[in-house]
Amino acid sequence: MHALVRTVLIAALSLCALLGAVTAASAHGFTSVVFADVSSAGSGDVRVELQLEYDLFVVSAADAAGDDELFREGTAAFEDEDATAQAAALEAHSDTVLDYVAGRFTVTAGGRVCAPSRTEPITMTQQEGVPYAVVVLHEDCAPTSDGHVITSTLFGDDEGYVTGTKTIVGYDLDLQSGSAALDGDRTSFSTEQSFGERFWEFFSLGAEHLLTGIDHILFLLALIAGSRRLREIVLAATAFTLAHSVTFILAATGLVSAPAAVVEPIIALSIAIVAAWYLWRIWRRGEEAIELDRRSGPLGLDRAGWVRLAVVFGFGLVHGLGFASALGIDEPWSWTLLWSLLVFNLGIEAVQIAIIILVFPLLALLRRRAPRVELWVTGLLAAGVAAVGLFWFVQRVLGL
Incomplete structure (x- = not known):
């Protein structure tokens, strides 16, 4: 035997x-996670704090705008593991950064897309030892009583760099607070979402994580x-x-x-x-x-x-x-x-x-x-x- x-x-x-x-x-799986914190910063002003995986952010933003200089400077800073240089590379190409983020993460109020702007410097943080860029947007929104719709298509599959990107959104807006998970199958949600919708988002996210x-x-x-x-x-x-x-x-x-x-x-x-x-x-x-x-x-x-x-x-x-x-x-x-x-x-x-x-x-x-x-x-x-x-x-x- x-x-x-x-x-x-x-x-x-x-x-x-x-x-x-x-x-x-x-x-x-070769994927990425974006973290977003959305909150009210005053009448008509919605503050959005995004955390994006740095090296992926550099490649995606540079490719979308054809900004070869951002790619060279950002990649060099990533290889040197220099957080100060990484933030500086993104700041030096702030138009490219804003165009990429604003085109793929939007807040809508009253059926109109809010106008984004940057007034705070880009900083760096880490998630599980991986460098992340922190980009803060202020969204100028029209008055609304119907809540806000938040949409994310950041690091989409069509870019060809990663697949199945998740955007984890925490929000404190319209007298509502909660969390939502967005991906290619569900790219947007309303701050007036039901309890069942919020439950299913994180339940399915957990089930999918174990399955994958x-x-x-x-x-x-x-x-x-x-x-x-x-x-x-x-x-x-x-x-x-x-x-x-x-x-x-x-x-x-x-x-x-x-x-x-x-x-x-x-x-x-x-x-x-x-x-x-x-x-x-x-x-x-x-x-x-x-x-x-x-x-x-x-x-x-x-x-x-x-x-x-x-x-x-x-x-x-x-x-x-x-x-x-x-x-x-x-x-x-x-x-x-x-x-x-x-x-x-x-x-x-x-x-x-x-x-x-x-x-x-x-x-x-x-x-x-x-x-x-x-x-x-x-x-x-x-x-x-x-x-x-x-x-x-x-x-x-x-x-x-």
Whole structure:
């Protein structure tokens, strides 16, 4: 049995190393997030603060205006990692900057597009270690009692540099406050949007993040493959949910922080470890790997089950930091912000539960009908997940 399992696992590792090479670049997708804060600054004056990924902003604005000098100066400042020079490069080409931003982020009042202007200097900040330019616009709007419509097409797919850009908008306008998520499928919203619309925006954003975050899905598959009973996957998923919910909210509200250069490799390593844990059990116990120890403890888990649960909880804390980076929010605590984060998290959990409901019963049925075949299937699945996780870990540590 051991020789047979060893042969299967070696073959799987070889095949999945190739899979890792193919899928590595799509762990989170090559995309960008724009952050917008829209608020009333007086009668007819709407203040818009935009945070835009600097190097992408330089390329997009320069290309739209044919401004080669902005491209050269902005790229040089980016390569030198000089925040002062980066802001200066954008200020030196303020017309190009305003044309790009004003043409792709608009505020409409009473059916008329507000007139934008810049009166504040461009500054620099960072989101997850990535330089972002902060551009402030003042929109001169017509009086209205029907609310404002906010539209964003910044960094659109048609530019050819990134895909699926999200614009996360926080607003305090028209006696309303809240958050909205805009993308290519939904480019605008009204400050008079309903509760259901606001809920669906962040719920679907969370669901989409898990669906497109292959690393989080692989971690979940590793948990499912290594779970011997329904009780184990339920408890493991609960521990994972509690852990990542805590750090997700703390990180997104700025109470804790960790650089992406640390978080992302650990996430990749967690995938490999959880999957390898099950492979090690197969190696040591063969067909008995799917059996519980005779002496079980609280909640029906044996010692191995409780150790695994603790490991999953620890890694869940790290995954929460990765989920938070999807929104990149770094602002003071507020009930509006907390509500948005909780709804985003609900979207994540809905997809997670759906994957468990789809996958685990099939494995359980296979285990009942053909235990040996089920061992092969889960072993191959775990081997593939471990190989991809290790590939991503090395890739992220080396910064490739």
